[in-house]
Amino acid sequence: MTRTTYSVLILALAAAGFSTQVSAQMDHSTHTMPIAAKPAAASSAMEEGVVKKIDKAGGKVSIAHAAQPSMPAMTMVYRVKDAALLDKLQAGQKIRFSTDPADGGMTLLRFEVSQ
Ligand SMILES: [Cu+2]
Secondary structure, three states: OOHHHHHHHHHHHHHHOHHHOOOOOOHHHHHHHHHOOOHHHOOOEEEEEEEEEEOOOOOOOEEEEEEOOEEEOEEEEEEEEEOOOOHHHOOEEEEEEEEEEHOOEEEEEEEEEEO
């Protein structure tokens, strides 16, 4: 990301009242729009996805999530609420998971393996 686009992103997020979320890692910038427009839309409902990569050092996990009302299917990098979750996740797992609406759904709260 160039310095210019980064600045623009900061301004856009600040204007939307999300100035604290600048460091959030997203694979798709489109994710920002529904979050900023409708915080309440990011409910705690379970989402479906497939675990792609676990980054224990970074405390993150990549999940290819299924299409949702506000978003097409895509792979996104999530933080985890509890680092212990990273020990239970395995690449290739099909899971149902919930995320934290407080940060726009970018933090994995819990998951269950689906068959
Ligand atoms: Cu997404």
